[in-house]
Amino acid sequence: MTPSRHDRLTIGQLAERSGLATSALRYYESLGLIHSERTTGNQRRYARSTLRRIAFVRAAQQVGLSLDEVRTALARLPEDRAPTPRDWHTVAGAWQHRIDRQIAELQQMKAKLTGCIGCGCLSLSRCALYNADDRAAAAGPGARYLLTRDPDDGPEPAVGPEG
């Protein structure tokens, strides 16, 4: 049987099988993440290997890459064939680091929260949560946030209980 029988997917078929909307697929194509050939009538036809690329894109997004970064990553993989172990090793290795970092950050956050639950977070100056070092570090301009004064919240004016 000649290959070109079922091997070219319409955008609708690709959408159904990838779980993405056709609009998303066109968008991906406009970004150069996937490619198509055209019929004589100018309709898109995708190689089945496009499903692989799409799966890659979605996985990469989950790892936190932007579509722009995905495109870069995709450039290292063969367009129409399954990647070799070597291909994978490079790409997936980088992802692992990202994932590890993300996990580490979450675990830190969790530890802080646990501490806060224990302490009741009655003190601004003592609560780890309020000394949001990660965030401030990531954001750039210095980890000040709280703590810059605040020996236990200080005197608050007579605001009274809210309505």
Add this chain to the structure above:
Amino acid sequence: MTPSRHDRLTIGQLAERSGLATSALRYYESLGLIHSERTTGNQRRYARSTLRRIAFVRAAQQVGLSLDEVRTALARLPEDRAPTPRDWHTVAGAWQHRIDRQIAELQQMKAKLTGCIGCGCLSLSRCALYNADDRAAAAGPGARYLLTRDPDDGPEPAVGPEG
């Protein structure tokens, strides 16, 4: 000493001490995340407790809440006082679950990647990565993605090696 001496912060002071831009603070206020009183000249003055609310907001964002969700969460906390352990317990407990889920997802992803590195991901139908169950489940409309056929990639047309 009367409290209202240093206890009211201008938006600039709040910005400096929270690490946020004044524009962000006004935006937060427009969303009802923080509140201010006004001077006779219509300028905002914030209670120092606002710093706590902001810290809360940032922390919540890190945990993955939208600002809308943050507002809901904030509604459970006292406006002008540090939260009690009980207050915290509720909120932070919910966050912990979120964090746990996120960590679990990342670890799953990582495991998949590890498997993929090992197997070289030469097979669409066998690669865990391509059966993106998490994503599909989260996205709603059924975990199809790949696997719907594909007994090892199938015959690909003569595309030849890329440039």
Add this chain to the structure above:
DNA sequence: ATCCAACTTCAAGCCCGCTTCAAGTCAAGC
């Protein structure tokens, strides 16, 4: 031959979390 769903393009719109701008007002120091 005709029909209708699926396709085409391009532009605009949407959501989120802000930032930027313009035009004007306030407040504190000299």
Add this chain to the structure above:
DNA sequence: GCTTGACTTGAAGCGGGCTTGAAGTTGGAT
């Protein structure tokens, strides 16, 4: 009282990741 910088408002803009809409074309089944 004047200057200067911090403040005010509302509207618009931005970036990312798409979706929606309008107006027109294709293609497979009958």
